[in-house]
Amino acid sequence: MAKNVLGLDIGSKYIKMAFIKQGKKDTVLQTIYASTPSDSVANGEIKNLDTVTARVRSALFDYKFKPAELHISINSQNVVVRDIKLPILKEKEIEPAIEFELMQSFPGIVQTHTISSKIYSDPGMPVEGLTVFCPNKILSDFAEVAKGLMIPLKSIDINANALTKAACYFMPAEQRKQTLVFVDIGYTMSQVNLVSDGKLILSRHIPSGIVRFDNMVANRIGMSLDQAERARQNNKYDIYNLDKEDIDGFLKIAFSAVEDQIRQIIDYYKYSGSEETQISGIVLFTGRGLFSSLSEHLGTSFDLPVTTVKPEVKSPSDNEMDAMAMAAIGAALSPQPGKRDINLMPKLKEIREAGIKRVKLTRLVAVILVLAFVGLAAYTAFRFLKMGTDSMITSTKNEIITYSIINETKDKLANKQNELASVNTKLAEYEQNIIINTEFLDIISQSMPDVVFASSYSISDEGTVSITGVAKDRPSLVDFIYTLRQNSKIESVVLSNITARLDNDANIIDHNFAIDIKIKKAGD
Structure with missing residues (x-):
């Protein structure tokens, strides 16, 4: 039975929302975004619950969207992703075995973190996949946002997995089978992921994002950060006497840490992957006004084709803005039947599965x-x-x-x-x-x-x-x-x-x- 759900991705600069109709084939009805209240979110952690909740509630009210469920994507450097390889196990034995393995390296982790796993292997085969663990404090804050919105919370995914699901949902089948490097450039932090045959293999965070680039432009010209942001979004650097050489120089410095991480992942795959498969390209996700110049820069640096994936939206607003909501879309897509996927929500005892009626007072x-x-x-x-x-x-x-x-x-x-x-x-x-x-x-x-x-x-x-x-x-x-x-x-x-x-x-x-x-x- 079809139902309307909300995908939510709360970033330090923007709150991205995806209105999705789940059914036999999921349909993205609309994507919207709102500015995150100042100093309310840092490193994926919510610092001011009331203002963030009020901003999301206001957006939902403006667009008259009443979702039956809420699905959240979180992006924080405190979220740790590790690959898992275990012998053949029964379904009920997998979770205890993963917890045991993690406690050898992180004693007491089950008391302070919530653990979830995504299994790629079929039943009866050695267990292969990813495990994710996140501090309970971060998850509790997002759960409080769900309570404030009075929408039943069904899942909490991580940005890398949600982005991979959304990209693979919309990209051509032949590209989905390739081995690709996903580069997600956020406002204050970025992420580099290795994806092969539609599976997330490796994910790394970089504490640097678009704001570093905007700051360099603002300092060079002598303008405010807001003015530099508008110049980037509208590609109006020429009126400030900045040419392509200047922009390329800013890109090289601002995203040098991202390039280093891409290089490390390529080397990792080169020495640990199959000799028959090679990395086919880079899939870039970034903010408005930056894709063209940054894709050209990365393509030249790594001699790889750089593309992006744009979602199919029933009521599209702007191609670049719709693409910014990819993680929110991926979090709300219907799960693959019979497969264990990442969901950090079940460990939160205070969340109830029952629906909550909307009551204004x-x-x-x-x-x-x-x-x-x-x-x-x-x-x-x-x-x-x-x-x-x-x-x-x-x-x-x-x-x-x-x-x-x-x-x-x-x-x-x-x-x-x-x-x-x-x-x-x-x-x-x-x-x-x-x-x-x-x-x-x-x-x-x-x-x-x-x-x-x-x-x-x-x-x-x-x-x-x-x-x-x-x-x-x-x-x-x-x-x-x-x-x-x-x-x-x-x-x-x-x-x-x-x-x-x-x-x-x-x-x-x-x-x-x-x-x-x-x-x-x-x-x-």
């Missing part, structure tokens, strides 16, 4: 329910107190009849009646509070526009309700406040704080706000 509902429960408990307690007081009054009346101590009993009766009046007063107050608490959720829900989100709720001893949240734009927030003020049950609404969040180009992303609401007291 989940936290607010939880707080209201707690307040309602407390109010109900107090209401019940005062009911019992009232019943006890009524019983005591009846007993006092019986004492008047039985012992005829009229004056003393009348005093007791008067005291009990005063206590009852006090209890009835407090009971009326709690009944009113329960009404306010239960009706407040309806008031907020009916008044809140679709582009305004509440993130927290609190109530002071004086009865002032404070709400904090995020608004997509100011007019919607104004409408929200105006609608609240028109409600007869609300005495006043005060916008206590509003802060605009800006992207790298100083464009407004959204607004963080805080509102204080004073509810009318009973009888006002």
Whole structure:
């Protein structure tokens, strides 16, 4: 049965998303990207969960895409990839054997990392494939993003494997059978992979990326890094009097570490691979405006053809931008039936397979329910107190009849009646509070526009309700406040704080706000 899924690749510069319809043949419906909030991601680790989650949620809202599942690709130097070669084993014996082998070199790794493997060999044959291990802290952060999006998380893959799957899915069959070097140039780090017959054999990270090239251009011309990035994306170096020789010099220096790693992988394959097969070429994946010059440079350096693979997208946006989402696409493609593939998600105990309903005010509902429960408990307690007081009054009346101590009993009766009046007063107050608490959720829900989100709720001893949240734009927030003020049950609404969040180009992303609401007291 066909279903819509989301592939997600969170990088230090861009968040890439792929909308995919899984079925008999997977279809890439659309790819989109959003700028990663500043300083929110470093070395593949999420440093600010709330801002990253909000950015992804905003993009999904803008494109009206509601996925049934989430598949994530991660790219970090802390992820380790190793080849595995074991004797013939039963399926259930493979994972314990791999863990045992890894613990010989990395004692205690099963307590700090999650391990997953991809097996290439067929059942009944010696086990060959790849094993991957990643720190649990990194995986937990991505799991928290999934929780914040309220989309069931189904798999966590690594960038090298996801990229290989996507490239092999779209490249011609004859090229898929070749031995190729995949070069993925990211913004702050890059990756060089050896792929043979559609199988990932070797993967290496390089802590250098496009930003080094842009910095060299910016320093040479005396411009900002953003200006250098725009010049690269639009290939407008000529207006800054930079010729091809200058660009080639920048490429040679900026990507020298990438070239060294390519050279090492070629040498590794040359001395350890089959003499009958040779590396057929380089498949390059990189950012906008860099492919033409970098592919020519690498082709000249290694005397190999340099190509790329572009995905087939039902609603294409831009060829270069669609290609940037290859890892996100690969993470969300349907797994190959009967084959063990990399999935770092199952070890996370806090992830549940069950689907999570989309609820815009989940936290607010939880707080209201707690307040309602407390109010109900107090209401019940005062009911019992009232019943006890009524019983005591009846007993006092019986004492008047039985012992005829009229004056003393009348005093007791008067005291009990005063206590009852006090209890009835407090009971009326709690009944009113329960009404306010239960009706407040309806008031907020009916008044809140679709582009305004509440993130927290609190109530002071004086009865002032404070709400904090995020608004997509100011007019919607104004409408929200105006609608609240028109409600007869609300005495006043005060916008206590509003802060605009800006992207790298100083464009407004959204607004963080805080509102204080004073509810009318009973009888006002």
